[in-house]
Amino acid sequence: MHDIRTIRDDPDKFDAALSRRGASPAAASILALDDERRSVATVTQEAQGRRNELSKAIGAAMAKGDVANADALKLEVAQLKQSLPILEERERHVSQQLADCIAALPNLPATDVPDGTDESDNIEIARWGTPRTFDFAPQEHADFAPALGLDFETGARIAGARFVFMRGQMARLNRALGAFMLDMQADAGFVECAPPLLVRDEAVFGTGQLPKFAEDLFRTTDDRWLIPTAEVSLTNAVRDQIVDTAALPICMTALTPCFRSEAGAAGRDTRGLIRQHQFDKVELVAITTPATSDVMHETMTAAAEAVLQALELPYRKILLCAGDMGASAMKTYDLEVWLPGQDAYREISSISNCGAYQARRMNTRFRPDGLKKTEFVHTLNGSGLAVGRTLVALLENGQQEDGSVVLPPALHPYTSGMSRLEPGN
Incomplete structure (x- = not known):
């Protein structure tokens, strides 16, 4: 959500920033609605004031x-009683139009975010690890992992496409991965939480999924939403609050199922675990001050990188260009893990600084020390990591010619010493 005063102060600058996101100019239409709202509000207030004056005059x-x-005065009051509801309804209507128009706009990119329209314009910041050299042709996980307990056929038979049924050693590894990553993030200072998986409209609006991305979510018959990520629940934990400055930063983590209809991703990554309707993810969320959000962004990214390094998975760190970021973000790092089966790096985590964009939508503020006026907090979120995609990376990087998979030592305490997956086990 944007501050209307920012748009009033420099509409050209606002439109220029929007254009970096590939969005059309919006300042003129917003300011026209703002002028109409203020004009109607003035007329309404004058009419209300006149009604009060008339009541005293009649007495x-x-x-x-x-x-x-x-x-004669009563006749004028009667006329105002007819016109005032019309004016008040008009003011409500225009105010809602203005709010809807602003709410539909994406966040503005930070000044250090590179220009660009898509992933080809992203900038690689760093790489870690060296991709393994195979003495056989590595396969994609969807081709060899069914023999290890990754059952796509049963998942599809039960729930349809983009669901999986895990068995035995594979289910155990999936559980172990989530626990391992959650422990790492808790040890890094993120408070472990167990949030609701069903949320109300205002929660999904607060983090920016509504109204624009409703088709990518699952809605229940009682008008709740299945969370697409724990970001929604965790970030909204401070909704409609003035947060104690001494409590900042608030750093949270959670391991939850996530649910996405992926309506906007039809035809993409239909094989395997890369893009599922249901998956587990360890989420990182931070609520902090504007002065410290840039440092927190780097801290959260490092926390996600630490998991990949502990699992010995090669990856690269990418700074997304303005046109490739999610709508709520003002700056995003992607971590892309090496998948030998695809001979490519693929996204495994996005860590975003959303600035005050979500805080405005949630009405979450803090009061800086020594000041009476409150300010909006900054919110950040990221994956630390997506369990399914990490599982894919482990399978493909650890695959052996005989179909088994060697697991990294860091996971052995979480798998009761199981050091490899064996076909048919």
Whole structure:
């Protein structure tokens, strides 16, 4: 959400920033609605004030016995009673139009975010690890992992496409991965949480999925939403609050199922675990001050990188260009893990600084030390990591020619010493 005062102060600058996101100019239409709202509000307030004046005047006229004047004043009051509801409804309508128009706009990119329209314009910041050299042709996980307990056929039979049924050693590894990553993030200072998986409209609006991305979500018959990520629940934990400055930063983590209809991703990554309707993810969320959000962004990114390094998975760190970021973000790092089966790096985590964009939508503020006026907090979120995609990376990087998979030592305490997956086990 954007501050209307920012748009009023420099509409050209606002439109220029929007254009970096590939969005059309919006300042003129927003300011036209803002002018209309303020004009209608002024007329409404004047009419309300006149009604109050008339009420007093009628009382004074009646006290003097001036019935003719009182009757004339009553006639004017009656006319105002007819016009005021129309004016008030018009003000509500225009105000809602203005709010909807602003709410549909993406966040503005930070100044250090590179220009660009898509992933080809992203900038690689760093790489870690060296991709393994195979003495056989590595396969994609969807081709060899069914023999290890990754059952796509049963998942599809039960729930349809983009669901999986995990068995035995594979289910155990999936559980172990989530626990391992959650422990790492808790040890890094993120408070472990167990949030609701069903949320109300205002929660999904607060983090920016509504109204624009409703088709990518699952809605229940009682008008709740299945969370697409724990970001929604965790970030909204401070909704409609003035947060104690001494409590900042608030750093949270959670391991939850996530649900996405992926309506906007039809035909993409239909094989395997890369893009599922249901998956587990360890989420990182931070609520902090504007002065410290840039440092927190780097801290959260490092926390996600630490998981990949502990699992010995080669990856690269990418700074997204303005046109490739999610709508709520003002700056985003992607971590892309090496998948030998695809001979490519693929996204495994996005860590975003959303600035005050979500805080405005949630009405979450803090009061800087020594000041009476409150300010909006900054919110950040990211994956630390997506369990399914991490599982894919482990399978493909650890695959052996005989179909088994060697697991990194860091996971052995979480798998009761299981060091590899064996076909048919």
